[in-house]
Amino acid sequence: MSNHQSPFVRPSYETPPENDPQATLRIQEATQRLKQVMEPTLQNNIVSLGMVRNLRVVDDYVYLRLYIGKHQHHLQAEAQQALNGLPWCKKAYVQLCTIPGVRTTLAISSGKGGVGKSTTAVNLAIALTLTGAKVGLLDADIYGPNVPQMLGLGQSNIEVKETPNGQRFSPLEACGVKVMSVGLLAELDRPLAWRGPVLHKILTQFIHEVDWGELDYLLIDLPPGTGDAQITIVQESPICGAIVVTTPQQVAISDVRRGIHLFRQVGVPVLGLIENMSYLICKCCGDRTPIFGEGGTEKLAAELQVPILGQVPLDPRICEGGDSGQPLPIVQPDAVLSQVFQQIAIALNHTFKPNLAVADPIAKC
Numbered sequence: 190m191s192n193h194q195s196p197f198v199r200p201s202y203e204t205p206p207e208n209d210p211q212a213t214l215r216i217q218e219a220t221q222r223l224k225q226v227m228e229p230t231l232q233n234n235i236v237s238l239g240m241v242r243n244l245r246v247v248d249d250y251v252y253l254r255l256y257i258g259k260h261q262h263h264l265q266a267e268a269q270q271a272l273n274g275l276p277w278c279k280k281a282y283v284q285l286c287t288i289p290g291v292r293t294t295l296a297i298s299s300g301k302g303g304v305g306k307s308t309t310a311v312n313l314a315i316a317l318t319l320t321g322a323k324v325g326l327l328d329a330d331i332y333g334p335n336v337p338q339m340l341g342l343g344q345s346n347i348e349v350k351e352t353p354n355g356q357r358f359s360p361l362e363a364c365g366v367k368v369m370s371v372g373l374l375a376e377l378d379r380p381l382a383w384r385g386p387v388l389h390k391i392l393t394q395f396i397h398e399v400d401w402g403e404l405d406y407l408l409i410d411l412p413p414g415t416g417d418a419q420i421t422i423v424q425e426s427p428i429c430g431a432i433v434v435t436t437p438q439q440v441a442i443s444d445v446r447r448g449i450h451l452f453r454q455v456g457v458p459v460l461g462l463i464e465n466m467s468y469l470i471c472k473c474c475g476d477r478t479p480i481f482g483e484g485g486t487e488k489l490a491a492e493l494q495v496p497i498l499g500q501v502p503l504d505p506r507i508c509e510g511g512d513s514g515q516p517l518p519i520v521q522p523d524a525v526l527s528q529v530f531q532q533i534a535i536a537l538n539h540t541f542k543p544n545l546a547v548a549d550p551i552a553k554c
Protein backbone atom coordinates (compact mmCIF):
# COMPACT_ATOMS: atom_id res chain seq x y z
CA MET A 190 0.00 0.00 0.00
CA SER A 191 1.24 3.49 -0.75
CA ASN A 192 2.03 5.88 2.06
CA HIS A 193 0.29 8.95 0.80
CA GLN A 194 -3.28 9.58 1.76
CA SER A 195 -5.88 8.37 -0.71
CA PRO A 196 -8.43 10.99 -1.72
CA PHE A 197 -10.93 8.16 -1.88
CA VAL A 198 -11.03 7.90 1.89
CA ARG A 199 -11.51 11.64 2.12
CA PRO A 200 -14.72 13.47 1.34
CA SER A 201 -14.62 16.29 -1.19
CA TYR A 202 -14.13 18.77 1.63
CA GLU A 203 -11.39 18.82 4.25
CA THR A 204 -12.54 17.55 7.63
CA PRO A 205 -11.43 19.99 10.33
CA PRO A 206 -9.98 18.64 13.59
CA GLU A 207 -12.61 17.10 15.84
CA ASN A 208 -11.84 19.68 18.50
CA ASP A 209 -12.86 22.54 16.21
CA PRO A 210 -16.67 22.44 16.28
CA GLN A 211 -16.92 25.96 14.84
CA ALA A 212 -14.99 25.03 11.68
CA THR A 213 -17.07 21.86 11.32
CA LEU A 214 -20.26 23.84 11.53
CA ARG A 215 -18.98 26.45 9.09
CA ILE A 216 -18.03 23.80 6.53
CA GLN A 217 -21.53 22.41 6.79
CA GLU A 218 -22.99 25.89 6.31
CA ALA A 219 -20.70 26.59 3.35
CA THR A 220 -21.63 23.24 1.78
CA GLN A 221 -25.33 24.02 2.17
CA ARG A 222 -24.81 27.38 0.44
CA LEU A 223 -22.86 25.78 -2.40
CA LYS A 224 -25.64 23.23 -2.87
CA GLN A 225 -27.84 26.13 -3.91
CA VAL A 226 -25.61 26.83 -6.94
CA MET A 227 -27.08 24.92 -9.85
CA GLU A 228 -25.39 23.85 -13.09
CA PRO A 229 -28.14 24.60 -15.61
CA THR A 230 -27.43 21.94 -18.27
CA LEU A 231 -26.84 19.09 -15.85
CA GLN A 232 -29.67 20.31 -13.61
CA ASN A 233 -27.90 19.50 -10.40
CA ASN A 234 -25.96 21.46 -7.81
CA ILE A 235 -22.20 21.90 -7.94
CA VAL A 236 -21.60 19.86 -4.77
CA SER A 237 -23.54 16.81 -5.98
CA LEU A 238 -21.77 17.07 -9.34
CA GLY A 239 -18.40 16.63 -7.62
CA MET A 240 -17.22 20.06 -8.77
CA VAL A 241 -16.42 21.36 -5.28
CA ARG A 242 -13.28 19.88 -3.78
CA ASN A 243 -10.81 20.75 -1.01
CA LEU A 244 -13.33 22.93 0.78
CA ARG A 245 -11.68 24.47 3.84
CA VAL A 246 -12.61 27.10 6.36
CA VAL A 247 -9.82 28.97 8.10
CA ASP A 248 -11.11 31.52 10.60
CA ASP A 249 -13.54 33.68 8.60
CA TYR A 250 -12.24 32.67 5.17
CA VAL A 251 -13.44 29.91 2.85
CA TYR A 252 -11.18 28.18 0.33
CA LEU A 253 -12.20 25.69 -2.32
CA ARG A 254 -11.33 24.33 -5.73
CA LEU A 255 -13.99 24.31 -8.43
CA TYR A 256 -13.49 21.65 -11.14
CA ILE A 257 -15.47 22.72 -14.19
CA GLY A 258 -15.59 22.77 -17.98
CA LYS A 259 -14.66 25.76 -20.17
CA HIS A 260 -18.32 26.83 -20.55
CA GLN A 261 -19.00 26.87 -16.81
CA HIS A 262 -16.82 29.75 -15.62
CA HIS A 263 -19.91 31.63 -14.45
CA LEU A 264 -20.14 29.11 -11.61
CA GLN A 265 -17.09 30.69 -9.98
CA ALA A 266 -18.86 34.00 -9.39
CA GLU A 267 -22.04 32.19 -8.34
CA ALA A 268 -20.17 30.07 -5.80
CA GLN A 269 -18.42 33.16 -4.48
CA GLN A 270 -21.69 35.02 -4.19
CA ALA A 271 -23.34 32.12 -2.37
CA LEU A 272 -20.50 32.01 0.15
CA ASN A 273 -20.41 35.77 0.61
CA GLY A 274 -23.97 35.48 1.92
CA LEU A 275 -22.67 33.67 5.00
CA PRO A 276 -22.69 36.21 7.86
CA TRP A 277 -19.26 35.18 9.15
CA CYS A 278 -17.50 34.88 5.76
CA LYS A 279 -15.02 37.73 5.17
CA LYS A 280 -13.89 36.35 1.82
CA ALA A 281 -14.29 33.20 -0.26
CA TYR A 282 -11.40 32.07 -2.45
CA VAL A 283 -12.67 29.92 -5.32
CA GLN A 284 -9.83 28.47 -7.38
CA LEU A 285 -10.85 27.38 -10.88
CA CYS A 286 -9.58 24.03 -12.14
CA THR A 287 -10.25 23.44 -15.83
CA ILE A 288 -8.53 21.94 -18.84
CA PRO A 289 -8.22 24.82 -21.32
CA GLY A 290 -10.66 24.49 -24.21
CA VAL A 291 -12.35 21.39 -22.83
CA ARG A 292 -16.05 21.43 -22.11
CA THR A 293 -16.85 18.00 -20.66
CA THR A 294 -14.29 15.57 -19.25
CA LEU A 295 -15.43 11.98 -18.81
CA ALA A 296 -13.51 9.07 -17.32
CA ILE A 297 -13.72 5.60 -18.83
CA SER A 298 -12.91 3.20 -16.06
CA SER A 299 -12.98 -0.48 -15.17
CA GLY A 300 -12.51 -2.42 -11.98
CA LYS A 301 -10.13 -4.86 -13.64
CA GLY A 302 -7.98 -5.10 -16.74
CA GLY A 303 -8.91 -6.74 -20.00
CA VAL A 304 -12.65 -6.06 -19.93
CA GLY A 305 -12.51 -3.82 -22.99
CA LYS A 306 -12.06 -0.39 -21.43
CA SER A 307 -9.77 0.95 -24.17
CA THR A 308 -11.97 -0.61 -26.85
CA THR A 309 -14.92 1.20 -25.28
CA ALA A 310 -13.04 4.49 -25.02
CA VAL A 311 -11.99 4.36 -28.68
CA ASN A 312 -15.38 3.33 -30.04
CA LEU A 313 -17.23 5.84 -27.89
CA ALA A 314 -14.86 8.61 -28.97
CA ILE A 315 -15.51 7.75 -32.63
CA ALA A 316 -19.26 7.49 -32.06
CA LEU A 317 -19.29 10.94 -30.42
CA THR A 318 -17.28 12.35 -33.32
CA LEU A 319 -19.86 10.93 -35.70
CA THR A 320 -22.56 12.92 -33.90
CA GLY A 321 -20.64 16.09 -34.75
CA ALA A 322 -18.86 16.51 -31.41
CA LYS A 323 -15.20 17.58 -31.14
CA VAL A 324 -13.56 14.82 -29.19
CA GLY A 325 -10.20 14.19 -27.52
CA LEU A 326 -9.01 10.90 -26.06
CA LEU A 327 -6.39 10.83 -23.34
CA ASP A 328 -4.98 7.34 -22.94
CA ALA A 329 -3.77 7.39 -19.36
CA ASP A 330 -3.65 3.61 -19.05
CA ILE A 331 -0.04 3.42 -17.94
CA TYR A 332 -0.16 -0.38 -17.70
CA GLY A 333 -1.36 -1.02 -21.25
CA PRO A 334 -1.58 2.11 -23.39
CA ASN A 335 -2.98 0.58 -26.57
CA VAL A 336 -5.19 3.41 -27.84
CA PRO A 337 -2.58 4.58 -30.43
CA GLN A 338 -2.52 1.11 -31.98
CA MET A 339 -6.30 0.85 -31.97
CA LEU A 340 -6.45 4.11 -33.90
CA GLY A 341 -3.63 3.19 -36.26
CA LEU A 342 -1.15 5.68 -34.82
CA GLY A 343 1.62 3.20 -34.04
CA GLN A 344 4.66 4.79 -32.49
CA SER A 345 4.22 8.34 -33.79
CA ASN A 346 6.23 11.15 -32.25
CA ILE A 347 4.64 13.75 -30.05
CA GLU A 348 5.39 17.35 -30.91
CA VAL A 349 6.28 19.59 -27.96
CA LYS A 350 5.73 23.34 -28.35
CA GLU A 351 7.30 26.06 -26.22
CA THR A 352 4.73 28.71 -25.26
CA PRO A 353 4.82 31.71 -22.91
CA ASN A 354 3.01 29.46 -20.39
CA GLY A 355 5.54 26.65 -20.68
CA GLN A 356 5.65 23.44 -22.68
CA ARG A 357 2.61 22.13 -24.50
CA PHE A 358 2.18 18.69 -26.08
CA SER A 359 0.37 18.65 -29.43
CA PRO A 360 -2.09 15.78 -29.64
CA LEU A 361 -2.12 13.52 -32.69
CA GLU A 362 -5.27 13.03 -34.70
CA ALA A 363 -6.89 9.83 -35.96
CA CYS A 364 -10.38 9.21 -37.29
CA GLY A 365 -11.35 12.76 -36.29
CA VAL A 366 -10.32 12.20 -32.66
CA LYS A 367 -7.44 14.09 -30.99
CA VAL A 368 -5.28 11.58 -29.18
CA MET A 369 -2.64 11.72 -26.50
CA SER A 370 -1.26 8.59 -24.91
CA VAL A 371 1.38 7.58 -22.42
CA GLY A 372 2.12 4.88 -25.02
CA LEU A 373 3.44 7.57 -27.36
CA LEU A 374 6.10 8.39 -24.79
CA ALA A 375 7.15 4.80 -24.22
CA GLU A 376 9.80 2.95 -26.12
CA LEU A 377 8.43 0.04 -28.09
CA ASP A 378 8.62 -3.28 -26.25
CA ARG A 379 9.81 -1.73 -22.98
CA PRO A 380 7.58 -2.14 -19.95
CA LEU A 381 6.13 1.02 -18.51
CA ALA A 382 7.53 0.89 -15.03
CA TRP A 383 7.20 4.46 -13.85
CA ARG A 384 7.21 4.83 -10.13
CA GLY A 385 5.38 7.20 -7.79
CA PRO A 386 6.69 10.75 -8.37
CA VAL A 387 7.54 10.26 -12.06
CA LEU A 388 4.16 8.73 -12.70
CA HIS A 389 2.42 11.58 -10.92
CA LYS A 390 4.40 14.15 -12.93
CA ILE A 391 3.67 12.49 -16.26
CA LEU A 392 -0.02 12.17 -15.58
CA THR A 393 -0.41 15.75 -14.36
CA GLN A 394 1.52 16.97 -17.41
CA PHE A 395 -0.86 15.02 -19.59
CA ILE A 396 -3.85 16.60 -17.95
CA HIS A 397 -2.60 20.18 -17.88
CA GLU A 398 -0.07 20.53 -20.71
CA VAL A 399 -1.79 19.13 -23.77
CA ASP A 400 -2.90 21.66 -26.32
CA TRP A 401 -6.34 20.18 -27.06
CA GLY A 402 -7.81 23.23 -28.78
CA GLU A 403 -11.59 23.35 -28.47
CA LEU A 404 -13.21 20.08 -27.39
CA ASP A 405 -16.78 19.13 -26.55
CA TYR A 406 -15.59 15.97 -24.85
CA LEU A 407 -12.33 14.75 -23.45
CA LEU A 408 -12.48 11.04 -22.67
CA ILE A 409 -9.83 9.78 -20.27
CA ASP A 410 -9.03 6.09 -20.53
CA LEU A 411 -8.04 5.37 -16.92
CA PRO A 412 -5.76 2.57 -15.85
CA PRO A 413 -7.72 -0.38 -14.47
CA GLY A 414 -8.27 -0.70 -10.75
CA THR A 415 -7.95 1.91 -8.04
CA GLY A 416 -4.22 2.53 -7.69
CA ASP A 417 -2.10 5.67 -7.47
CA ALA A 418 -2.38 6.52 -11.15
CA GLN A 419 -6.13 6.46 -11.13
CA ILE A 420 -6.25 8.52 -7.94
CA THR A 421 -3.90 11.14 -9.42
CA ILE A 422 -6.04 11.57 -12.52
CA VAL A 423 -9.32 11.75 -10.67
CA GLN A 424 -7.81 14.26 -8.25
CA GLU A 425 -6.24 16.48 -10.91
CA SER A 426 -8.88 16.65 -13.60
CA PRO A 427 -12.33 18.19 -13.87
CA ILE A 428 -14.00 14.84 -14.52
CA CYS A 429 -17.71 15.42 -14.47
CA GLY A 430 -18.74 11.82 -14.84
CA ALA A 431 -17.35 8.30 -14.93
CA ILE A 432 -18.43 5.52 -17.25
CA VAL A 433 -17.59 2.11 -15.87
CA VAL A 434 -16.95 -0.79 -18.21
CA THR A 435 -17.66 -4.30 -17.08
CA THR A 436 -18.27 -7.80 -18.41
CA PRO A 437 -20.98 -10.20 -17.30
CA GLN A 438 -18.68 -12.45 -15.25
CA GLN A 439 -19.16 -12.23 -11.50
CA VAL A 440 -15.46 -11.72 -10.86
CA ALA A 441 -15.45 -8.52 -12.91
CA ILE A 442 -18.59 -7.33 -11.19
CA SER A 443 -17.17 -7.39 -7.68
CA ASP A 444 -14.25 -5.25 -8.90
CA VAL A 445 -16.68 -2.84 -10.51
CA ARG A 446 -18.62 -2.48 -7.28
CA ARG A 447 -15.40 -1.39 -5.54
CA GLY A 448 -14.56 1.05 -8.34
CA ILE A 449 -17.99 2.69 -8.20
CA HIS A 450 -17.80 3.16 -4.45
CA LEU A 451 -14.44 4.87 -4.86
CA PHE A 452 -15.75 7.36 -7.45
CA ARG A 453 -18.67 8.14 -5.20
CA GLN A 454 -16.39 8.80 -2.25
CA VAL A 455 -14.56 11.53 -4.18
CA GLY A 456 -17.84 12.95 -5.38
CA VAL A 457 -17.46 12.08 -9.08
CA PRO A 458 -20.89 11.05 -10.40
CA VAL A 459 -21.02 7.63 -12.07
CA LEU A 460 -22.99 8.12 -15.27
CA GLY A 461 -23.55 4.44 -15.89
CA LEU A 462 -22.22 1.04 -16.77
CA ILE A 463 -21.32 -0.33 -20.17
CA GLU A 464 -21.46 -4.11 -20.26
CA ASN A 465 -18.94 -5.34 -22.80
CA MET A 466 -18.88 -8.81 -24.34
CA SER A 467 -22.53 -9.22 -23.32
CA TYR A 468 -23.53 -11.69 -26.02
CA LEU A 469 -22.42 -13.29 -29.25
CA ILE A 470 -24.61 -12.77 -32.29
CA CYS A 471 -25.08 -15.84 -34.49
CA LYS A 472 -23.96 -15.02 -38.04
CA CYS A 473 -26.66 -17.26 -39.51
CA CYS A 474 -29.82 -16.52 -37.52
CA GLY A 475 -28.92 -13.39 -35.48
CA ASP A 476 -29.67 -15.16 -32.17
CA ARG A 477 -27.87 -13.68 -29.16
CA THR A 478 -26.04 -16.07 -26.83
CA PRO A 479 -24.85 -14.66 -23.48
CA ILE A 480 -21.74 -16.83 -23.36
CA PHE A 481 -20.35 -15.20 -20.20
CA GLY A 482 -23.67 -15.42 -18.35
CA GLU A 483 -26.31 -12.77 -17.86
CA GLY A 484 -28.18 -10.78 -15.24
CA GLY A 485 -25.15 -9.82 -13.11
CA THR A 486 -24.79 -6.30 -14.50
CA GLU A 487 -28.54 -5.67 -14.13
CA LYS A 488 -28.35 -6.75 -10.48
CA LEU A 489 -25.36 -4.51 -9.86
CA ALA A 490 -27.02 -1.56 -11.60
CA ALA A 491 -30.10 -1.98 -9.40
CA GLU A 492 -28.02 -2.38 -6.25
CA LEU A 493 -25.88 0.70 -6.92
CA GLN A 494 -28.60 2.69 -8.68
CA VAL A 495 -26.65 3.35 -11.84
CA PRO A 496 -28.10 2.99 -15.33
CA ILE A 497 -26.77 0.56 -17.90
CA LEU A 498 -25.79 2.76 -20.83
CA GLY A 499 -25.36 -0.10 -23.28
CA GLN A 500 -24.65 -3.80 -23.76
CA VAL A 501 -21.94 -4.37 -26.32
CA PRO A 502 -21.74 -7.67 -28.21
CA LEU A 503 -18.67 -9.81 -28.63
CA ASP A 504 -17.58 -9.18 -32.17
CA PRO A 505 -14.41 -10.68 -33.70
CA ARG A 506 -14.23 -7.69 -36.04
CA ILE A 507 -13.42 -5.48 -33.04
CA CYS A 508 -10.04 -7.22 -32.72
CA GLU A 509 -9.34 -6.77 -36.43
CA GLY A 510 -10.37 -3.12 -36.15
CA GLY A 511 -8.29 -2.70 -33.00
CA ASP A 512 -5.21 -4.19 -34.61
CA SER A 513 -5.53 -2.39 -37.93
CA GLY A 514 -6.53 1.03 -36.58
CA GLN A 515 -9.87 0.95 -38.41
CA PRO A 516 -12.54 1.09 -35.69
CA LEU A 517 -15.81 -0.68 -36.42
CA PRO A 518 -18.15 2.35 -36.15
CA ILE A 519 -16.29 3.79 -39.15
CA VAL A 520 -15.88 0.74 -41.34
CA GLN A 521 -19.18 -0.96 -40.37
CA PRO A 522 -21.57 1.68 -39.03
CA ASP A 523 -24.49 -0.76 -39.29
CA ALA A 524 -22.89 -3.40 -37.05
CA VAL A 525 -24.78 -3.90 -33.77
CA LEU A 526 -21.65 -2.90 -31.84
CA SER A 527 -21.41 0.39 -33.77
CA GLN A 528 -25.10 1.06 -33.18
CA VAL A 529 -24.76 0.47 -29.43
CA PHE A 530 -21.98 3.06 -29.22
CA GLN A 531 -24.01 5.48 -31.36
CA GLN A 532 -26.89 5.18 -28.88
CA ILE A 533 -24.57 5.83 -25.93
CA ALA A 534 -23.08 8.85 -27.72
CA ILE A 535 -26.53 10.27 -28.37
CA ALA A 536 -27.50 9.74 -24.73
CA LEU A 537 -24.36 11.61 -23.63
CA ASN A 538 -25.16 14.46 -26.00
CA HIS A 539 -28.63 14.72 -24.47
CA THR A 540 -27.02 15.30 -21.10
CA PHE A 541 -23.93 17.30 -21.94
CA LYS A 542 -24.41 18.86 -25.36
CA PRO A 543 -28.11 19.02 -26.14
CA ASN A 544 -27.60 21.08 -29.31
CA LEU A 545 -25.57 18.38 -31.13
CA ALA A 546 -27.38 16.63 -33.93
CA VAL A 547 -26.72 13.06 -35.03
CA ALA A 548 -24.62 13.35 -38.15
CA ASP A 549 -24.29 10.72 -40.87
CA PRO A 550 -21.46 8.33 -40.15
CA ILE A 551 -19.26 9.51 -42.95
CA ALA A 552 -15.96 10.18 -41.22
CA LYS A 553 -12.99 8.47 -42.79
CA CYS A 554 -9.68 7.51 -41.20
Ligand SMILES: Nc1ncnc2c1ncn2[C@@H]1O[C@H](COP(=O)(O)OP(=O)(O)OP(=O)(O)O)[C@@H](O)[C@H]1O
Nearest residue numbers: 302303304305306307308333502503504507508511
Ligand atom coordinates in the same frame (compact mmCIF):
# COMPACT_ATOMS: atom_id res chain seq x y z
N1 LIG B 1 -16.75 -6.53 -27.64
C1 LIG B 1 -15.62 -7.13 -27.97
N2 LIG B 1 -15.62 -8.12 -28.88
C2 LIG B 1 -14.48 -8.76 -29.22
N3 LIG B 1 -13.27 -8.47 -28.72
C3 LIG B 1 -13.21 -7.47 -27.80
C4 LIG B 1 -14.37 -6.75 -27.39
N4 LIG B 1 -13.98 -5.83 -26.48
C5 LIG B 1 -12.65 -5.95 -26.34
N5 LIG B 1 -12.18 -6.94 -27.12
C6 LIG B 1 -10.78 -7.38 -27.23
O1 LIG B 1 -10.32 -7.72 -25.93
C7 LIG B 1 -8.97 -7.31 -25.76
C8 LIG B 1 -8.86 -6.40 -24.53
O2 LIG B 1 -9.53 -5.19 -24.81
P1 LIG B 1 -9.03 -3.79 -24.25
O3 LIG B 1 -7.58 -3.60 -24.52
O4 LIG B 1 -9.97 -2.76 -24.74
O5 LIG B 1 -9.26 -4.05 -22.72
P2 LIG B 1 -8.84 -3.12 -21.49
O6 LIG B 1 -9.89 -3.31 -20.46
O7 LIG B 1 -8.58 -1.74 -21.92
O8 LIG B 1 -7.51 -3.83 -21.07
P3 LIG B 1 -6.35 -3.20 -20.16
O9 LIG B 1 -7.03 -2.74 -18.94
O10 LIG B 1 -5.45 -4.37 -19.93
O11 LIG B 1 -5.73 -2.09 -20.95
C9 LIG B 1 -8.54 -6.63 -27.05
O12 LIG B 1 -7.86 -7.53 -27.85
C10 LIG B 1 -9.86 -6.25 -27.71
O13 LIG B 1 -9.78 -6.23 -29.12
